[in-house]
Amino acid sequence: MTSESSIRVVLVDDHFQMHRIVQTILGATEDIKLVGQAANGQEGLNLCEQYQPDIVLMDVVMPVMGGIQATQVLHERYPDIKVLVLSSFQDHESVYAMLRNGAVGYLTKGTLAEDLAETIRATCQGKMVFSSDVGAQLVSPPQPSKDYHLTDRELEVLVHLAEGLSNQQTALKLSISTSTLKYHMNNIYEKLGVQTRSEALVLAAKNNMI
Amino acid sequence: MTSESSIRVVLVDDHFQMHRIVQTILGATEDIKLVGQAANGQEGLNLCEQYQPDIVLMDVVMPVMGGIQATQVLHERYPDIKVLVLSSFQDHESVYAMLRNGAVGYLTKGTLAEDLAETIRATCQGKMVFSSDVGAQLVSPPQPSKDYHLTDRELEVLVHLAEGLSNQQTALKLSISTSTLKYHMNNIYEKLGVQTRSEALVLAAKNNMI
């Protein structure tokens, strides 16, 4: 953070239109100054070296050097500079690629007008900010828990086997015969689309069924 | 959104201290009003029904009804009310549980003072806001978890067995004998602290080793 009085921002985007919009928005604020504008990642890096901004508004897809690579280099070289992504894309890959490389926020361009200044201030205070459409990407990955509509009994069987119990021990615990247990197992294999006990258990574990 | 002029907030937290802090912070703002305060999820739901706030500041761990369940019900019943989590916890499970149930932001209590008002405003505008320590959880999901210091070979064995291959098939694939494979398996059992193949695979799956 170079300045106490105002937040210094560099914009890196290859669309003329974006430059206009951001200029307009930030021109109306007292505490945020647009100190540099670049049209690709390479230029952006140069500007950052020159101006040492607090915040970089970074596009993802750009000629010469894209936002993903630029963010990576920037984050390595100047860990204090915060990268806020402005992108038309909101796919899972882009979002996570940028976040992994050090971005601390991600806005889709459509939501830009909603209040870029607020977002920049929040980002400056160490918050991570996402537009709601991007947020959907953040929440979705750990919920691939498909429903294989196993019955309660089948779930019970699976849980006990996952604990390392043998067929006999499990059967005993559920008060059924090993024949019945094998019957349940076969149904489980069928429903999960697997052929072996190992596959069934791994799949169940990965889907948080056990 | 019931009001144009000011943002209406309900706080749901079982710690007296938090009520004091939030009162102080929001008491100093013109555009944000703390219209209700509850000590648990159940009370929180009642207050929301009564006041229809724009934002709910929600703790996670509370008596009677926790934040996870309360958020779920709230989101179902009043989809327009935005839940912003205030929690001491920042573990992956808590964060994702809340987000899945409809929360649109997550702040750790330690970062609260940094500017709750800004965050509330950004949230109101449809942004998702996270404190930086929580953000780490969002980016990290594919963490290899604990290190059981399995050797490369042992990992290979596990991966193939997880795919449902038999000992023989796996041995063939790795160009070793089944004897060697069993040797590896025993070492794996030892290192993972388990007794059976099933346990080993489940543990490995849950720890993203395979």
Added chain:
DNA sequence: TCGATACCTGTCCAAATGGACAGGTATTTT
């Protein structure tokens, strides 16, 4: 050079698993 580690191999045998049958009951839906 010694010890530790990872890796590899074998044999013998008991136990566990799974496939292929061939039955049964209770409940719910059509």
Added chain:
DNA sequence: AAAATACCTGTCCATTTGGACAGGTATCGA
């Protein structure tokens, strides 16, 4: 009443597994 589900049980037999040995080599660091 027939069909569909979920659930239960058995037998017979091949395959798989894992335990308990008892060996081997190559590499690396003390």
